[in-house]
Amino acid sequence: MSDAPTRPYEALLLLSFGGPEGPEDVVPFLENVTRGRGIPRERLAEVGQHYFRFGGVSPINAQNRVLLDALRKDLAEQGIDLPVYWGNRNWAPYLVDTLRELAADGHRRVLVLATSAYANYSGCRQYRENLAAALTQLREEGAPGAAGLRLDKLRHFYNHPGFVRPMVDHTLAALAELPEGVRDGARLAFTTHSIPSALADTSGAPGDPARGRPGGAYVAQHLETARLVAEAVAEATGVAGRPWELVYQSRSGSPQTPWLEPDIGDHLAAVHAAGAPAVVMVPIGFVSDHMEVVYDLDTQAKEQAEALGLPVSRARTVGADPRFAAAVRDLVLERAASARGERPERCALGALGPSHDLCPTDCCPAARSALPAAAGEDWKDQP
Structure with missing residues (x-):
C-alpha cells in the first residue's frame, strides 16, 4: 500500500445531506434542514409524512454506507492507502464530528467528495459554507489539529x-x-x-x-x-x-x-x-x-x-456502481497531481470539458446568505 499517488492529501471525506433513520428522527431532521426559517414543529410533522410512509427511514444513509464501502474497496484494490470518512449536513454522522475525528487522527489536508454532481448553491456552495462553519467551530473550541485542517472539494463530476x-x-x-x-x-x-x-x-x-x-x-x-x-x-x-x-x-x-x-x-x-x-x-x-x-x-x-x-x-441512479467509485478515485488522483504542480489528464465527456477545481468568491451565491465558504481557497476572506 502506498500514499504516494495521493500526496499531499491524507484522507477523503464523503460529504452528504443525511436523513432520518427512524420515526423519532423525522421532525428533528427536518428542523435541521429548515433551521432559521421559523417553520413550526407541527408543520414539519405534516411535511414529514412521506418519511413516515417509509417507517421514518430515508434510504440515503444506508446508501452512503454502501458507497463508503465501495470507495474504500476501490482504493484498496488499487493499492492506494487513503482513509475515507463520512459526514452529513443534517443528520448523524454530523460533519463537525467527522472533522473533529479527522483532525484527531492526524489528518491535515483532506479532499471532499460532495454527493452532488452539478454547480448550484445547495449542492456545492452550501456544502462549502458548512465546511467553513464546522472548521470555525472546531477552531474556536480549540480542537486538536483543527487549526491546520485544510479541505479541498473535488470538482463537479456530471460529465465524467x-x-x-x-x-x-x-x-x-x-x-x-x-x-x-x-x-x-x-x-x-x-x-x-x-x-x-x-x-x-x-x-x-x-x-x-x-x-x-x-x-x-x-x-x-x-x-x-x-x-x-x-x-x-x-x-x-x-x-x-x-x-x-x-x-x-x-x-x-x-x-x-x-x-x-x-x-x-x-x-x-x-x-x-x-x-x-x-x-x-x-x-x-x-x-x-x-x-x-x-x-x-x-x-x-x-x-x-x-x-x-x-x-x-x-432508471436507477449511479449509487455505488464500481465505475462511479473508480471515477472518484480518478478525481482524487487528478486533484492530488495538480496540487503537486503536475498537469494531469482531466477526464470529461461532451463539449463542456472538466469543471474548475476552485470556486471563485462569487460562485453560486444564495439569496439569503453570504457566508464564508471553504474548499481550497483562503475562505476566511470570502464574502
Whole structure:
C-alpha cells in the first residue's frame, strides 16, 4: 500500500445531506434542514409524512454506507492507502464530528467528495459554507489539529464517464422493463431537483465553460448530461430521434417564488395528452435512490402515470456502481497531481470539458446568505 499517488492529501471525506433513520428522527431532521426559517414543529410533522410512509427511514444513509464501502474497496484494490470518512449536513454522522475525528487522527489536508454532481448553491456552495462553519467551530473550541485542517472539494463530476456510463446502462435496463410494444416509442424524462430560478440563474462561476453567459450552469450541466445519456441510449438501441426532456421534481418553496419547470407530474400529463406511448424517468440529478427518488418518482409520479394509463419505468441512479467509485478515485488522483504542480489528464465527456477545481468568491451565491465558504481557497476572506 502506498500514499504516494495521493500526496499531499491524507484522507477523503464523503460529504452528504443525511436523513432520518427512524420515526423519532423525522421532525428533528427536518428542523435541521429548515433551521432559521421559523417553520413550526407541527408543520414539519405534516411535511414529514412521506418519511413516515417509509417507517421514518430515508434510504440515503444506508446508501452512503454502501458507497463508503465501495470507495474504500476501490482504493484498496488499487493499492492506494487513503482513509475515507463520512459526514452529513443534517443528520448523524454530523460533519463537525467527522472533522473533529479527522483532525484527531492526524489528518491535515483532506479532499471532499460532495454527493452532488452539478454547480448550484445547495449542492456545492452550501456544502462549502458548512465546511467553513464546522472548521470555525472546531477552531474556536480549540480542537486538536483543527487549526491546520485544510479541505479541498473535488470538482463537479456530471460529465465524467464514471458517472454518465452507469446511467446509460440503467436507462437501457429501465427501457427493457417496458412492454415491448411501447419500448421503441418511449420518451426519456431526465429529472433533477427543482431550485428557485434566481439560484439557477446565478449558478456557476466566471470562466466555467458550462456558463456561456453569467450563471446558468445548473441547467446547462444537466442538459449536457442528459444529451450524453440520450445519445448513448440511441446508439445502443438503434432508435434515433427518441424524444427527451429535462424536467424537475421535489419543489419545496413558496408558490410565489419562481422555480425551475416543468414538474415531472405536469410533464407526464402533457406527454400523455400528446400521445406518448411510454416514459422512462432518469434521475440524473441524484447520486443515489434516496427519499426524493423513491417518493417523488417511485410513488407520486408512478401513481399519477398509472391513473393516466401511461406506462412508465424508472432508471436507477449511479449509487455505488464500481465505475462511479473508480471515477472518484480518478478525481482524487487528478486533484492530488495538480496540487503537486503536475498537469494531469482531466477526464470529461461532451463539449463542456472538466469543471474548475476552485470556486471563485462569487460562485453560486444564495439569496439569503453570504457566508464564508471553504474548499481550497483562503475562505476566511470570502464574502
